[in-house]
Amino acid sequence: MFRLQGSKVLAVEMTGDAVKAKNGSMVAYDGRMAFKKLTGGGEGLRGMVARRLTGEQMTVMEVRGQGTCWFADRASEINLVTLRGDRLHVEASNLLVTDAGLRTGTTFTGLRGAARGNGLFTTTVEGHGQAALLSDGPAVVLRVSPRYPLTVDPGAYIAHQGEVRQSFQSGVTFRTFLGEGGGEAFQIRFEGDGLVYVQPSERNTIAGDL
Amino acid sequence: MSFREINSKMVEATVAPGRGLFSQRGAMLAYRGEVSFTPNVQGGQGGLMSMLGRRVAGEATPLMSVAGSGTVLFGHGGHHVHVIALTGDTLHVEADRLLAFEDTLRQGTVFLGAQGGVMGLVRGQATGQGLFTTALQGHGSAAVMAHGGVFELPVAPGRPVHVDPQAYVAHRGDLRNRLSSALGWRDMVGRGSGEAFQLELSGSGTVFVQASEEKL
Numbered sequence: 001m002f003r004l005q006g007s008k009v010l011a012v013e014m015t016g017d018a019v020k021a022k023n024g025s026m027v028a029y030d031g032r033m034a035f036k037k038l039t040g041g042g043e044g045l046r047g048m049v050a051r052r053l054t055g056e057q058m059t060v061m062e063v064r065g066q067g068t069c070w071f072a073d074r075a076s077e078i079n080l081v082t083l084r085g086d087r088l089h090v091e092a093s094n095l096l097v098t099d100a101g102l103r104t105g106t107t108f109t110g111l112r113g114a115a116r117g118n119g120l121f122t123t124t125v126e127g128h129g130q131a132a133l134l135s136d137g138p139a140v141v142l143r144v145s146p147r148y149p150l151t152v153d154p155g156a157y158i159a160h161q162g163e164v165r166q167s168f169q170s171g172v173t174f175r176t177f178l179g180e181g182g183g184e185a186f187q188i189r190f191e192g193d194g195l196v197y198v199q200p201s202e203r204n205t206i207a208g209d210l
Numbered sequence: 211m212s213f214r215e216i217n218s219k220m221v222e223a224t225v226a227p228g229r230g231l232f233s234q235r236g237a238m239l240a241y242r243g244e245v246s247f248t249p250n251v252q253g254g255q256g257g258l259m260s261m262l263g264r265r266v267a268g269e270a271t272p273l274m275s276v277a278g279s280g281t282v283l284f285g286h287g288g289h290h291v292h293v294i295a296l297t298g299d300t301l302h303v304e305a306d307r308l309l310a311f312e313d314t315l316r317q318g319t320v321f322l323g324a325q326g327g328v329m330g331l332v333r334g335q336a337t338g339q340g341l342f343t344t345a346l347q348g349h350g351s352a353a354v355m356a357h358g359g360v361f362e363l364p365v366a367p368g369r370p371v372h373v374d375p376q377a378y379v380a381h382r383g384d385l386r387n388r389l390s391s392a393l394g395w396r397d398m399v400g401r402g403s404g405e406a407f408q409l410e411l412s413g414s415g416t417v418f419v420q421a422s423e424e425k426l
Contacts, residue, residue: 006359008421027377028419030369072377072421075290075358 002080002130010071010078010132018064018100021071025096031067038062071097076134088125090159099129133159135199142196149191155202162194212312213293213351220285221353225276233284233310235272243280250275284310292360295351303354303380305344306426312350320345354380358421370412376423383415
């Protein structure tokens with residue numbers, strides 16, 4: 001059971017079950033807990049090989065036990081997401097805790113990932129359960145519908161869920177090469193039907209420098 | 211209580227004749243009224259011996275004493291500030307996390323080795339706390355700094371609480387702390403979960419934990 005304590009601390013009550021959490025993000029617990037680093041993070045050997053190759057090394061630990069465990073990471077804001085069979089795409093560094101019932105994997109994002117400053121791959125979370133996302137500042141959830149597509153700064157993007165297609169959009173003109181760019185050279189465009197999570201802060205990306 | 215939280219990162223303290231404060235040097239942001247700030251060479255209360263004790267212990271954060279009558283705003287480094295009111299019990303806190311405290315509180319230095327002998331020393335080193343912590347005792351309140359918000363966890367007999375040493379801020383009450391390690395062969399081969407050491411607090415009291423693993 002996930003419960004937010006303030007906006008920066010997540011309390012997870014456990015009764016013998018397990019959750020997957022970002023390595024080293026436990027701040028306190030009562031009761032009995034065991035911490036184990038998961039090999040790879042993805043499912044099975046294939047997941048492990050994929051992670052090694054992709055560099056999407058979400059170092060994950062499995063926390064199992066009875067009692068309450070509190071998680072926090074660098075005073076980042078925490079957002080709870082409930083999944084009901086759908087799929088959440090998230091940057092590995094923004095994923096704090098996932099229910100044991102959720103599967104995690106890696107997908108290829110291509111050039112978009114590179115512009116986002118996070119490499120070519122993102123993490124996917126699927127199944128039924130809750131996940132806790134990290135954001136630098138309180139995140140907003142923006143709705144994407146077929147009539148209203150959404151364009152997001154790659155550095156401010158954290159996650160998206162639902163049936164959403166993403167495409168990469170560049171606003172590079174000759175001015176950018178003259179050093180007169182507006183700092184918004186690349187954007188991600190979302191079309192379809194779903195939700196996009198955006199944080200009020202920008203990671204350092206290639207796009208932000210142009 | 212002479213501290214009032216203006217927002218999560220700033221406190222306002224009221225000083226009056228006979229009701230002074232000690233604060234970390236340079237933590238004053240603004241003041242109203244006739245208030246004087248004098249650097250406290252001794253680094254706090256007590257006589258010459260206490261001063262020497264703190265110097266030796268490395269718990270001698272530069273303090274200043276604040277006196278006069280008026281109100282003073284304190285804040286430091288954009289850290290979150292948490293006000294803890296003491297009613298006769300003891301607060302253990304790292305000296306550099308202490309933003310300000312009322313002079314009605316008695317300040318002392320605790321040798322960690324006194325609690326658990328050699329393991330106490332190892333604990334201090336492993337947690338980055340050093341070998342000594344500051345103890346405040348009496349009636350009054352103290353403002354403590356932390357990175358991210360602070361939350362309180364009650365500790366009751368038979369229900370010990372484990373805290374990440376980096377996220378530990380302070381504790382009050384009658385608590386014993388012990389460094390428990392979950393070191394296994396996995397940590398030796400570099401496959402640790404990042405939670406190899408934990409502070410185990412048992413007894414009855416309250417632990418203050420910050421929402422971050424960053425030391426100040």
